Amino acid sequence: MAFGRGNIHLSFGKTGETPPCLLREGNELARILIVEDELKIARFLELELKHEGYDVLIASEGRQGLEKAQNEEVDLVILDIMLPGINGIEVCRRIRLESQVPIIMLTAKDDVSDKVAGLDTGADDYMTKPFAIEELLARIRVALNRKKNVKEPKLDNLEIGDLKLNLASRSAFYKEDELTLTKKEYELLEYMIRNKNNVLSREQLLNHVWDYEYFGDTNVVDVYIRYLRQKIDEKYDIHLISTVRGVGYIIKD
Numbered sequence: 001m002a003f004g005r006g007n008i009h010l011s012f013g014k015t016g017e018t019p020p021c022l023l024r025e026g027n028e029l030a031r032i033l034i035v036e037d038e039l040k041i042a043r044f045l046e047l048e049l050k051h052e053g054y055d056v057l058i059a060s061e062g063r064q065g066l067e068k069a070q071n072e073e074v075d076l077v078i079l080d081i082m083l084p085g086i087n088g089i090e091v092c093r094r095i096r097l098e099s100q101v102p103i104i105m106l107t108a109k110d111d112v113s114d115k116v117a118g119l120d121t122g123a124d125d126y127m128t129k130p131f132a133i134e135e136l137l138a139r140i141r142v143a144l145n146r147k148k149n150v151k152e153p154k155l156d157n158l159e160i161g162d163l164k165l166n167l168a169s170r171s172a173f174y175k176e177d178e179l180t181l182t183k184k185e186y187e188l189l190e191y192m193i194r195n196k197n198n199v200l201s202r203e204q205l206l207n208h209v210w211d212y213e214y215f216g217d218t219n220v221v222d223v224y225i226r227y228l229r230q231k232i233d234e235k236y237d238i239h240l241i242s243t244v245r246g247v248g249y250i251i252k253d
């Protein structure tokens with residue numbers, strides 16, 4: 001079986017060593033997040049994946065799955081589409097705002113529109129229930145190996161127009177001019193530029209940039225957007241941050 005370049009052999013050694021596809025750098029076991037509300041399926045997958053030697057995390061609804069995908073180190077996500085709360089398509093879309101972790105979607109029936117929606121939002125693969133566990137395991141191996149072979153480019157700078165962020169020093173420049181931003185202003189700007197061309201809701205900005213002490217208090221977002229506009233839009237007479245009425249804010253290319 002060929003899994004692309006890299007000479008990864010899937011034979012299990014006589015000595016019982018762990019095959020390389022299960023390992024991430026540092027020889028830790030690959031960790032798989034299962035987001036599935038049907039307990040029987042979740043348990044079954046957990047047992048099978050653990051038996052294969054993976055480390056497993058489980059979430060039983062969408063928001064919990066999203067939080068685990070965002071806050072834990074996860075190498076692959078198995079994501080059911082029909083979930084209580086936020087559905088799998090939306091969870092996938094939100095994961096993709098900040099991560100390229102491989103995602104395999106599970107669809108309850110052979111629903112073409114679900115598959116298309118899942119792949120459109122950035123899922124790598126999908127399985128239709130009921131499925132053979134061997135097929136899912138094979139697809140997991142493929143996705144993990146593909147991930148290993150694609151080194152994400154490490155960015156030093158983020159640029160948008162004449163605005164440049166230096167990620168290492170966490171500083172921002174407009175042309176040659178260094179901006180004097182506070183820590184939160186910088187973090188808000190970096191998050192918005194990383195997610196450029198996406199409308200970001202106040203809740204989303206609050207959840208990603210602020211600590212939980214501000215939970216639910218989205219006014220703080222408006223205040224900091226105003227600071228950024230004073231320091232960038234108004235100072236340099238440009239239009240960087242747009243308000244999307246009733247939704248939130250966006251930085252466009």
Ligand code: CA
Pocket residue numbers: 036037038080081082083
């Ligand atoms: Ca379900």
